[in-house]
Amino acid sequence: MSGKNKSAYPFYIILGTLVCVVGLSQLNYSFSYKDFQFRKLDMLSDLRTSSTSPDQQKLTAAGKDSSKLSVLDSTGAVVNNPAVPNPDHAHDYMSYTGILEYASPVPGDTIVGMKQFFAALRELKAGKRRKVRIAYFGDSMIEGDLITGDLRDSLQHYFGGAGVGFVPVTSVxxxxxxxxxxxxxxxxxxxxxxxxxxxxxxxxxxxxxxxxxxxxxxxxxxxxxxxxxxxxxxxxxxxxxxxxxxxxxxxxxxxxxxxxxxxxxxxxxxxxxxxxxxxxxxxxxxxxxxxxxxNGIYVDNYSFRGISGVELGHLSADMIHRMQQERPYDLVVMHYGANVLFRPELTDYSWYERPMKKVMDSLRQDLPATSFLIIGTADKSYRKADKYITAPGVEALLKVQHDLAAGHGTAYWNLFAAMGGEGSMVKWVEGDTVMANKDYTHFNRTGAAKVGALLYKAIMNEYSQAQQP
Missing domain, CATH: 2.60.120.1360 (Jelly Rolls)
Structure with missing residues (x-):
């Protein structure tokens, strides 16, 4: 081969590499290692005058998807498409680790996410009220005061108050x-x-x-x-x-x-x-x-082993109204999911969504001046073939829980995302610091303490944003 032909090698190498890169960029494929994903090559990206990227344009086009619902910025204004990055406050509910706040779709309803709760905290800090209370409902994830004990401790160290709050007459x-x-x-x-x-x-x-x-x-x-x-x-x-x-x-x-x-x-x-x-x-x-x-803040643990949250629909409206007079709550937290994921590969949760809508309708009606926070399920893993993986039902249930929050003007916190997302329960069970039990569902005390700390951080971050002018 002549020297002239050899001099063309760099050109052929560069051209071949460019063809491969352009070809790979057309693939719509991703794999789990650190969420790597091929993206389409945009040769004119540096020449565009619009501030909207191709990825953002695709998200905007997806605005009608049920996962792209309105959230609020720190001032309480509605952001119409949370899938599109927004300088104020807009996030994808499946990956965001903070708290999302939703405006009620009911005309005339002034309840907005956690706005009322944060207003109560500000009044507490200013000495304008004596107490702020949280009713934290959940299943075995919070029994024994797990998660709630650590959350209470952190909140009381910042806002004041001391004491464990409500304790039933007997307990398993x-x-x-x-x-x-x-x-x-x-x-x-x-x-x-x-x-x-x-x-x-x-x-x-x-x-x-x-x-x-x-x-x-x-x-x-x-x-x-x-x-x-x-x-x-x-x-x-x-x-x-x-x-x-x-x-x-x-x-x-x-x-x-x-x-x-x-x-x-x-x-x-x-x-x-x-x-x-x-x-x-x-x-x-x-x-x-x-x-x-x-004076200070109090967190009451209302755990009940083996329930899904639907059971709250059995509570009497008269009892709730009277309880609110005797022991008023500024925030109700609803933390369920472990008992809904009893069949890990099930992905249709319409059977759960329908009665939970009625429960939320009832509770919002019975507690009209109270803020609500729905906590999305934690990761749950099950054994498939020779390894543990995240149950397919987790993402489907998270969507149902998110839509319940968005449809009822409540706040939403995705625990699955906060603990690391896909495959995180395996890491919490098998990591150097063991934070969950071998059932790949429940946290141990160390893990519960971390969840309590993550929730406290999410609440305080949102509280700080609500303070901003």
Whole structure:
């Protein structure tokens, strides 16, 4: 071959490389390593005067997709297409690790995401109100005060307050909980979601109502941890009572009240090392005892093992209204999903979405001035062939949960994205720091603490943005 022909080699190499690059850029293919994806080559990108990239143009064209719904910027203004990057506040719900806030689609409804909750926090910080409360509903993911205990601790260190909040009369996880010491007699009758209570029984907000037996008692003791080491403001929540008598730390009290929820405050017992409640008389309903200390923020854990959230539809509107009078909540958190993903390869969750829409309709109607936050499911892995992978149903369920938030003017936080997205549960189970159990579904204490920290960070980031002019 002549030297002249050899001199053309660089040209052929460059030309061949360019052809390969252009060809590969036309592929619509991605693989899991660090989310790598081929992208189409745009030869004129540097010459374009428009600020909209080809990828953004494709997202704009997809504006009618159900995953591209309106969110709010930090001032509460609606951003019409969250899929398109926006200098104010717009994100894809499947990948964004912060909190998305949605405006209610109902005409005249002024509830906007977490706006009311953040306004309450500002008033608390300014000394214009004494307390802010959060009702955190969930399944076994939060039982034993997991996640909520760490979230409460962080919020109270910043906003003030001390105390564990609401604790039921009995609990299947009392021995597992580390934020309070809780013991009780075995003769309490527990009516709840799963044992078909009679129509005469009104379930409490926890999904339980407790009736005493002949010699029923319950004892609560503080634990040696910051903000949890003493009881000061103690409140007993109970149902309709004609003239029941309860002894608390050897002091007798007469219970009265015909409302679905009544409250007995025990300010005079300030400083007691423990609280022991004994009941005598005809059976009457009890819900639980609340522990608070001073002005600040309180997080009540309403865990119920094995439920999906649909069960909240069994709660009485009268009970909710009365509870809001006796113990008002500024934010309701709904954290479900583990029990919905019982068939990992199932991807049609219309059977779940329909009743949950009714639950959300009801709760938003019963708590019209309360903010809501829906937490998207955590990653859940299952064994396929010789390895664990993310269940196909996870993404499908996240879409349902996101659409529930967007359709009801609530906030939304994608826990799946926050913990790392696809395959993250495997890393949490098998990593150097073990943060989840071998069922590839539930967090251990270390993982729950991290989730609590991630949620606290997301809330505080959104709170800070809401502070900006």
């Amino acid at each position: 996880v009392a021995s597992f909980r580390t934020t309070i010491t809780h013991t009780f007699s075995t003769d309490w009758k527990d009516y709840h979601y799963k044992n078909s209570p009679p129509s005469s029984v009104t379930l409490g907000l926890s999904g339980h109502t407790f009736y005493p037996g002949g010699n029923s008692w319950v004892k609560y003791s503080p634990v040696k941890k910051p903000l949890l080491d003493k009881f000061q403001e103690v409140s007993v929540l109970y149902g309709p009572a004609a003239s029941g008598s309860v002894t608390i730390n050897d002091k007798a009290y007469t219970l009265s009240g015909s409302e679905p929820v009544n409250r007995l405050d025990l300010q005079q017992d300030t400083g007691q090392a423990s609280v022991t409640l004994r009941y005598s008389g005809s059976a009457m309903p009890f819900y639980g005892v609340c522990f608070e200390n001073g």
